Amino acid sequence: MSVMERGHAHTGPEAATTRSPKRGRRSGGLYVGYRSHWAAEGAKMLALGLCCLVVLGPFAMVVATSLADPEQIARDGGMVLWPEVPTLEAYRAIFTGGQISGAIGVSAFVTIVGTAVALSVTSLLAYALSRRTMPFRGVLLGAVLLTMLFGVGIIPLYLTVKTFHLLDSLWSLIIPVSVSAFNVIVMRQFFQNLPDEISEAATIDGASELKIFTTIIVPLSKPIFAAIGLFYAVNFWNTFFSALLYINDQSKWPIQLILRQYLVNNAQVGLDEVAMAGEMPPAQPSLQMAILVVSLIPIVCVYPFLQKHFTKGMLTGAIKG
Amino acid sequence: MMVFIGFFYLPLLGNVIAFKDYQPFIGILESEWVGLDNFRVLWSGDPEFLNALKNTLIITALQLMFTFPVPIALALLMNSLLSQAFKRWVQSILYLPYFLSWVVVVAIFQHILGYNGPLESFMAAIGGPEPQIIGNPDFFKPLLILQDIWKNAGWGTILFLAALGGIDEGLYQAAAVDGASRWRQLWHVTLPGIRSVVILILILRIGDILTVGFEQIILQQQAVGRDVSEVLDTYVYNNGILGGDWGTSAAVGLVKGVIGVGLVLLANKLAHMFGEAGIYRKAQR
Numbered sequence: 001m002s003v004m005e006r007g008h009a010h011t012g013p014e015a016a017t018t019r020s021p022k023r024g025r026r027s028g029g030l031y032v033g034y035r036s037h038w039a040a041e042g043a044k045m046l047a048l049g050l051c052c053l054v055v056l057g058p059f060a061m062v063v064a065t066s067l068a069d070p071e072q073i074a075r076d077g078g079m080v081l082w083p084e085v086p087t088l089e090a091y092r093a094i095f096t097g098g099q100i101s102g103a104i105g106v107s108a109f110v111t112i113v114g115t116a117v118a119l120s121v122t123s124l125l126a127y128a129l130s131r132r133t134m135p136f137r138g139v140l141l142g143a144v145l146l147t148m149l150f151g152v153g154i155i156p157l158y159l160t161v162k163t164f165h166l167l168d169s170l171w172s173l174i175i176p177v178s179v180s181a182f183n184v185i186v187m188r189q190f191f192q193n194l195p196d197e198i199s200e201a202a203t204i205d206g207a208s209e210l211k212i213f214t215t216i217i218v219p220l221s222k223p224i225f226a227a228i229g230l231f232y233a234v235n236f237w238n239t240f241f242s243a244l245l246y247i248n249d250q251s252k253w254p255i256q257l258i259l260r261q262y263l264v265n266n267a268q269v270g271l272d273e274v275a276m277a278g279e280m281p282p283a284q285p286s287l288q289m290a291i292l293v294v295s296l297i298p299i300v301c302v303y304p305f306l307q308k309h310f311t312k313g314m315l316t317g318a319i320k321g
Numbered sequence: 322m323m324v325f326i327g328f329f330y331l332p333l334l335g336n337v338i339a340f341k342d343y344q345p346f347i348g349i350l351e352s353e354w355v356g357l358d359n360f361r362v363l364w365s366g367d368p369e370f371l372n373a374l375k376n377t378l379i380i381t382a383l384q385l386m387f388t389f390p391v392p393i394a395l396a397l398l399m400n401s402l403l404s405q406a407f408k409r410w411v412q413s414i415l416y417l418p419y420f421l422s423w424v425v426v427v428a429i430f431q432h433i434l435g436y437n438g439p440l441e442s443f444m445a446a447i448g449g450p451e452p453q454i455i456g457n458p459d460f461f462k463p464l465l466i467l468q469d470i471w472k473n474a475g476w477g478t479i480l481f482l483a484a485l486g487g488i489d490e491g492l493y494q495a496a497a498v499d500g501a502s503r504w505r506q507l508w509h510v511t512l513p514g515i516r517s518v519v520i521l522i523l524i525l526r527i528g529d530i531l532t533v534g535f536e537q538i539i540l541q542q543q544a545v546g547r548d549v550s551e552v553l554d555t556y557v558y559n560n561g562i563l564g565g566d567w568g569t570s571a572a573v574g575l576v577k578g579v580i581g582v583g584l585v586l587l588a589n590k591l592a593h594m595f596g597e598a599g600i601y602r603k604a605q606r
Contacts, residue, residue: 044401048411051410052410054415055418055471062432063434078437078438079432079433150579153571153573153577154558155557156562156571156574223542234420240423240424259425259539260428263431264541292425292429294422296425
């Protein structure tokens with residue numbers, strides 16, 4: 001029995017987090033004489049399956065409610081488990097202009113521009129810190145590390161943003177968070193692992209530092225750029241608190257503030273917001289859940305890449321520091 | 322390039338307002354120096370501050386007790402699975418909530434557990450009492466913990482799984498040869514194998530002892546009131562930015578930051594005393 005189990009474990013492809021080639025065999029594989037073995041495996045699968053259900057169940061309900069027609073919602077009084085007559089009315093309503101469409105645009109802008117800015121700044125800083133010829137390298141590295149240890153308070157940060165006249169500007173959502181020390185460290189580690197000879201050869205050929213960086217280092221570092229880029233993108237899309245702090249003008253609200261307004265504070269989604277004058281708007285729960293689903297779409301779309309790159313990035317970052 | 326660090330170090334200078342009677346209309350430089358006046362609230366026993374401190378400590382303790390062990394248990398469970406395909410499915414699903422914003426998580430919880438949600442329909446169907454979970458001050462802290470686990474526990478398993486993968490197979494074989502049962506192997510091989518990672522995470526967590534789910538709480542504070550939900554971060558936000566009490570709030574924030582660094586260094590030192598690697602930078606010496 002033990003041989004069979006070991007064989008079985010070996011055939012499974014390496015899991016995403018697996019690093020050691022020895023990992024294929026589970027500790028359970030060696031035991032002989034445990035007749036309850038498959039029962040134990042089944043119990044574990046059941047327990048973990050339940051965990052998955054707890055995570056996925058709510059999503060299923062959210063999607064179902066967003067698709068349900070007003071009659072069924074009126075009958076059930078709230079969320080539904082399964083839409084009897086699926087309709088896309090709620091989605092049509094929130095995309096016909098008005099504040100919700102605007103907020104999606106704001107979030108898209110902040111995410112795209114923010115990620116571009118953050119990636120350039122982070123990679124340049126990380127590259128500079130990875131070069132041995134860089135003056136004051138140690139001091140600067142220490143300065144970056146300190147930001148990981150000591151959290152600046154909310155109030156000084158707010159006052160700084162105010163001093164730069166960034167209040168009510170979308171840049172307030174981008175610039176203050178465009179460098180994270182953790183990402184700088186991870187990227188620096190990656191750059192340091194590239195062979196020195198490449199950049200040395202380029203220097204001899206007369207290339208400037210910037211030229212080396214853009215034409216040699218960046219193309220070699222695509223995986224780390226993808227990983228860190230996704231990391232920033234998710235953060236920008238999820239921006240909530242900075243927007244709450246810095247943005248008063250409702251027309252500049254990102255999607256997360258809209259979510260708070262209509263889902264957490266349960267404000268009525270009015271006709272203005274959905275811009276459907278003269279028509280019966282879909283039921284409130286459908287509208288609310290449709291907004292929620294729309295806010296999830298980008299995350300779900302990039303999730304397969306996220307999971308792969310993040311897991312790797314997290315491990316390199318954590319283990320090599 | 323370095324200009325961008327400005328958003329960390331400039332605000333650091335902004336902390337001087339903790340020592341000033343800051344007036345927004347005059348500006349930081351012209352405001353009057355008041356020495357340690359703003360810190361007085363910390364030890365004079367201002368009831369609002371004490372309440373915030375109390376809630377912070379209770380929530381931190383709850384998190385350490387309930388939230389902290391969950392990823393470890395999950396990782397052990399996942400690691401002991403024989404079916405690798407199933408394990409990868411579980412991982413993919415359990416990591417997902419980590420990438421959702423707090424707004425989304427809170428919204429989902431409110432609509433599932435709250436008024437008109439499926440839980441209420443279910444309770445009504447079986448004739449049970451109406452569940453009053455959302456907006457109920459008594460349930461607020463457990464709810465925070467539940468949300469925290471739902472969102473972060475799956476993702477938290479990554480490091481532990483990596484550590485489990487790094488354990489030498491030979492140790493298991495040796496233990497099995499010595500006749501150790503599976504439980505004894507868990508106790509003598511697996512747990513010591515991930516000890517250093519657990520301690521590392523614990524140290525980092527201790528540095529955040531005064532920081533508990535700020536966005537999560539701000540989102541839900543209105544419904545349950547500040548009595549049960551005010552923590553240090555929300556105190557700083559409510560009194561400083563909304564209430565205009567800039568100096569005192571900045572002082573609270575500053576003290577919090579300093580204590581955080583102190584705790585990390587202290588925990589690290591303790592870990593060294595017990596022969597653990599602690600945070601990597603020290604370990605390299």
